[in-house]
Amino acid sequence: MKEPARLNTQAVSLTQAGHPHEAAAVFIEALRFDPENPLLHLNLGLAYQQSGDYDDALDEFQTALCYNGNLPEAWASMGLIYYELSQFNFAEDCYNKALGMNAYEPKTWNNYGVLHFVRGDYTAARGCFEQSVTISPYYKDALINLRDTCRELKDWTAAGEAEKRLGLLK
Numbered sequence: 001m002k003e004p005a006r007l008n009t010q011a012v013s014l015t016q017a018g019h020p021h022e023a024a025a026v027f028i029e030a031l032r033f034d035p036e037n038p039l040l041h042l043n044l045g046l047a048y049q050q051s052g053d054y055d056d057a058l059d060e061f062q063t064a065l066c067y068n069g070n071l072p073e074a075w076a077s078m079g080l081i082y083y084e085l086s087q088f089n090f091a092e093d094c095y096n097k098a099l100g101m102n103a104y105e106p107k108t109w110n111n112y113g114v115l116h117f118v119r120g121d122y123t124a125a126r127g128c129f130e131q132s133v134t135i136s137p138y139y140k141d142a143l144i145n146l147r148d149t150c151r152e153l154k155d156w157t158a159a160g161e162a163e164k165r166l167g168l169l170k
Contacts, residue, residue: 038068
């Protein structure tokens with residue numbers, strides 16, 4: 001296996017194990033071998049994001065997009081960061097770009113729904129959560145959010161249906 005690929009695999013494992021600082025160091029080492037690799041920049045951004053270093057994460061996502069503009073994961077991740085920073089208009093733009101590239105990502109639909117919910121647009125939130133569970137029928141977070149949104153809309157039947165699906169997950 002080539003050095004950057006081996007290092008990427010190692011660093012992804014570290015990120016998944018909850019060691020983003022160690023992962024970032026390994027991604028940086030891999031970038032010494034392949035500095036224009038968008039996947040390495042994306043993954044380094046994810047490690048930074050996990051560690052709460054949003055500025056560096058945004059920089060890495062933007063760098064990844066400079067090398068490959070078709071990375072919906074980068075846009076979705078930036079959307080989540082902007083949401084966390086309460087920069088909702090930027091978050092919405094990022095989610096729209098991510099979904100324009102990959103409309104079949106349930107987590108992005110769910111996160112976009114959360115943005116609408118926080119803004120008080122329960123109808124738009126419901127549409128996003130419904131899209132998320134259409135793609136992934138037992139995605140727990142989306143089902144919980146759909147149930148709660150339907151309750152806000154006083155659609156007790158739909159809230160009950162989401163609750164039934166949640167009951168099947170136990």
